[in-house]
Every structure is written in structure tokens, then in C-alpha cells.
Amino acid sequence: QLNVVQKQTQYNQQLLDKLNKPHQFWETQPIPNINDMDSLKPGPIQEGVLEDVRKDPYNLISKFEWCNIDLRNDEQAQQVYALLKENYVEDDDNMFRFDYSIDFLRWALLPPGQYPDWIVGVKVNQKLVGFITGIPVTLNIENQQTKIKMTEINFLCVHKKIRANRLAPVLIKEITRRVHIKNMWQAVYTAGIVVPTPISQTRYYHRSLNAKKLIEVGFSSLSARQTISRQQKLYKLPEETKTQGLRSMKKKDVAQVTKLLNEYLKKFKLYFKYTEDEVKHWFIPRKDVISTYVVEKEQGIITDFLSFYNLPSQVIKNPKYTHLKAAYSYYNVATQTPIVQLMYDALILAKNEGYDVFNCLDIMENEKFLKELMFCPGDGQLNYYLYNWKLESNMLKPEEIGIVLV
Numbered sequence: 547q548l549n550v551v552q553k554q555t556q557y558n559q560q561l562l563d564k565l566n567k568p569h570q571f572w573e574t575q576p577i578p579n580i581n582d583m584d585s586l587k588p589g590p591i592q593e594g595v596l597e598d599v600r601k602d603p604y605n606l607i608s609k610f611e612w613c614n615i616d617l618r619n620d621e622q623a624q625q626v627y628a629l630l631k632e633n634y635v636e637d638d639d640n641m642f643r644f645d646y647s648i649d650f651l652r653w654a655l656l657p658p659g660q661y662p663d664w665i666v667g668v669k670v671n672q673k674l675v676g677f678i679t680g681i682p683v684t685l686n687i688e689n690q691q692t693k694i695k696m697t698e699i700n701f702l703c704v705h706k707k708i709r710a711n712r713l714a715p716v717l718i719k720e721i722t723r724r725v726h727i728k729n730m731w732q733a734v735y736t737a738g739i740v741v742p743t744p745i746s747q748t749r750y751y752h753r754s755l756n757a758k759k760l761i762e763v764g765f766s767s768l769s770a771r772q773t774i775s776r777q778q779k780l781y782k783l784p785e786e787t788k789t790q791g792l793r794s795m796k797k798k799d800v801a802q803v804t805k806l807l808n809e810y811l812k813k814f815k816l817y818f819k820y821t822e823d824e825v826k827h828w829f830i831p832r833k834d835v836i837s838t839y840v841v842e843k844e845q846g847i848i849t850d851f852l853s854f855y856n857l858p859s860q861v862i863k864n865p866k867y868t869h870l871k872a873a874y875s876y877y878n879v880a881t882q883t884p885i886v887q888l889m890y891d892a893l894i895l896a897k898n899e900g901y902d903v904f905n906c907l908d909i910m911e912n913e914k915f916l917k918e919l920m921f922c923p924g925d926g927q928l929n930y931y932l933y934n935w936k937l938e939s940n941m942l943k944p945e946e947i948g949i950v951l952v
């Protein structure tokens with residue numbers, strides 16, 4: 547009885563701390579707060595000094611220990627899968643939770659140049675209870691001459707049962723240390739929540755592919771005048787794609803796709819530079835992970851390509867369905883084919899691959915097709931963040947963002 551009271555008191559105190567000092571952790575980080583906006587000059591906020599980087603891992607509360615996860619090892623990959631499946635991002639009404647597959651996690655976290663100590667776990671008695679990851683990227687910021695070698699942070703997750711232990715800040719500090727020790731001083735990350743200080747706030751849009759199921763799982767709702775059959779007719783798609791020469795991407799396309807992508811991304815203020823090796827990793831189709839289709843014209847010239855990734859959500863409580871099959875728009879480059887037509891074909895391909903919904907953000911040139919292809923704005927916002935970098939402009943518009951994080 548006593549320790550229940552003690553736990554409740556401790557929890558109440560933590561709530562009070564949060565109310566009094568929200569973002570206690572974030573204020574200690576080199577990320578501009580609102581009044582830095584016009585005082586900081588563009589570029590790194592703190593100069594990194596390699597000698598000053600702590601050589602040993604941050605301390606953990608007793609019984610917790612650090613471990614590097616080898617995702618190539620089936621057992622360890624299974625542990626990561628199970629932690630995320632039960633404890634990763636949910637929607638605000640706790641109806642859905644992401645269900646990233648093992649094949650997807652190997653795609654997302656084992657790109658060329660990956661560092662083994664950037665897949666970070668925390669274990670208690672051999673059980674994985676905390677996770678955070680980094681992958682190496684080369685970022686172009688606001689068309690600076692210099693490209694910056696930095697990290698893309700993702701998959702921060704703490705087991706539901708041990709939240710409010712302040713483990714998340716320690717996970718962030720530890721992976722920051724492991725990035726600093728490699729003489730890298732910036733990071734890019736996204737989150738559905740707002741913490742200091744987004745560089746861009748983007749919105750999710752959804753295009754219904756299986757109207758009936760979306761209503762049955764509670765993803766979509768019917769207004770007074772709508773009926774399921776009218777929704778099905780409204781969103782119906784042809785079986786066949788329209789674009790001449792559209793086909794699945796193959797290894798032989800890597801060189802052309804790399805040129806197309808790197809050239810196309812120069813339109814934006816924030817984008818990665820891709821090597822051919824990286825294009826091979828990120829775009830060669832993988833079953834149930836990534837789908838990429840190229841448009842091949844005469845003499846084998848590739849003029850456009852489209853891509854989308856597979857991120858199912860577990861439907862937490864539903865008598866009929868366990869999963870929502872969602873395709874997420876990845877990178878789409880339209881240089882000859884009208885982007886509306888290219889994305890219309892993406893919808894047809896996704897429908898034929900069995901997806902229930904096609905999601906995209908209002909970044910890059912996406913707002914050129916959202917209305918015409920009947921995408922609806924979602925309640926999800928995705929905020930983009932840069933660690934240790936002051937932009938020239940305080941915020942970037944969504945259409946200036948050329949990065950998709952999975």
C-alpha cells in the first residue's frame with residue numbers, strides 16, 4: 547500500500563515539474579529558442595570540439611544497460627520489432643500504432659556507411675526497453691556550397707511501462723555523444739509533437755484506396771450526406787496505369803535515377819545528396835517495404851520515377867481488422883510526365899498492391915496534386931527539426947522541404 551502511495555506521489559511531483567518547467571531537457575540543447583531567432587547567425591550554433599566529447603557512455607539507472615543492436619541478427623531484430631510494435635507512435639485517440647516490419651527496419655537502418663554503435667538499445671535483465679537510431683546522411687541546407695555530413699535520428703522509443711523515468715533524454719544524449727565522437731555536429735529528425743523548435747511544420751494528407759475498410763477501422767468517418775457505396779464510387783480507380791513506359795525500377799536504372807534525383811532535389815532548401823550506392827539501397831524495390839517505378843522512354847531514357855514505402859498500422863481494437871495497410875509517398879520526380887498523372891498512377895499501383903490508404907506530406911511539390919487526386923488533410927502534423935544549426939530563415943515552408951523520413 548505504501549509503495550503505491552509513494553509511486554503516486556513521485557508521479558504527481560513529475561507532473562508538477564513538467565508544468566513548472568516544460569522542455570527542461572530541450573532548453574539545454576543547441577537548438578534556437580524563439581528569442582534566439584534574430585540574434586543567432588546562420589550556421590552551427592556550437593562549434594564541436596572533439597577533445598571535449600565524453601569518451602564513455604552516459605550513466606544509466608541501476609539494472610539498465612546500453613547495448614548495440616545488430617539488426618542483421620534475427621533474434622535482436624525480433625526484439626526491436628516487438629518493442630516498437632507495442633510501444634511506438636500511436637495516433638491521439640490510441641486507435642492505431644505503427645507496425646514497422648523487420649525487413650523495413652533493416653532497409654531504414656542499414657544503409658551504406660551505417661555505424662553499428664548508432665543502433666542503440668537499453669536493456670533491463672536482457673529485455674529491450676529503450677531504443678534510438680541514427681544513420682549517416684549528407685545534408686544540403688539552404689543551397690549552401692558545403693554539404694554537411696550529419697546524422698538522421700529516428701525510432702526513439704521507451705517501453706510504456708517505464709515512461710516518466712527520464713530515459714528518453716538519456717537516449718538522446720547518448721546517441722548525440724556517439725555522433726559527436728565521429729566528429730559530426732548536426733542532426734535532422736522529425737516528430738508528430740512540438741518541442742523547441744521546429745524548422746518546418748508539415749501536414750499529412752490521405753487518399754482513400756479502400757473506402758469501406760477505412761470507415762470500418764475508424765480511420766475515416768462518414769458525414770450526414772455520405773454513404774459507404776457513394777464513397778467507394780468517388781474514390782474508385784482504374785485497374786491500369788496511364789503513363790507509357792512505366793515499370794518497376796531495376797538495378798540498371800540506378801545511375802539515371804541518381805542523376806534525376808540529385809538534380810530534382812536542388813529545387814528545395816533542405817535535401818540529401820545521394821550516391822549511386824545510396825540510391826541502390828533506398829530505391830531498388832523490396833517486397834512489402836519499398837516500391838519504385840520508373841518511366842522509360844525511347845533508347846532507355848528514364849524521365850521520371852515514383853516511389854512509396856509500406857508502413858502498416860496495427861488497429862488496436864477492431865473486431866474485423868488487425869491492420870491498416872498504408873503506403874507513404876517517398877520521392878517522386880516528374881520531369882516529362884505531368885506530376886498529377888504520375889501520382890495518379892502511384893495511387894493505381896498502390897491500390898493494386900493491396901493498400902487501403904496512400905499518405906503523403908504537403909512537402910516538395912505535393913500540393914500540386916493533393917486536391918485534384920482527392921487527398922484529404924489528416925489530423926497528423928509532422929514537424930522537422932535540425933540539431934545545432936541556425937537557418938538563415940527562421941522557418942521553412944513545407945514546399946521547401948526535400949526530405950522524407952520513414
Ligand SMILES: CNCCCN(C)c1ncc(F)c(N2CC(C(=O)NCc3cnc4ccccn34)C2)n1
Nearest residue numbers: 635636637642643644736738750859926927951952
Ligand atoms: C520519422 N518518423 C515520422 C514518420 C512516422 N509517421 C509516419 C507519422 N508520424 C506522425 C504522424 F502523425 C503520422 N501520421 C500519419 C497520419 C496518419 O495516418 N494518422 C492516423 C494513423 C494511422 N496509424 C497511425 C500510427 C501513428 C500515428 C497516427 N496514425 C498521421 N505519421
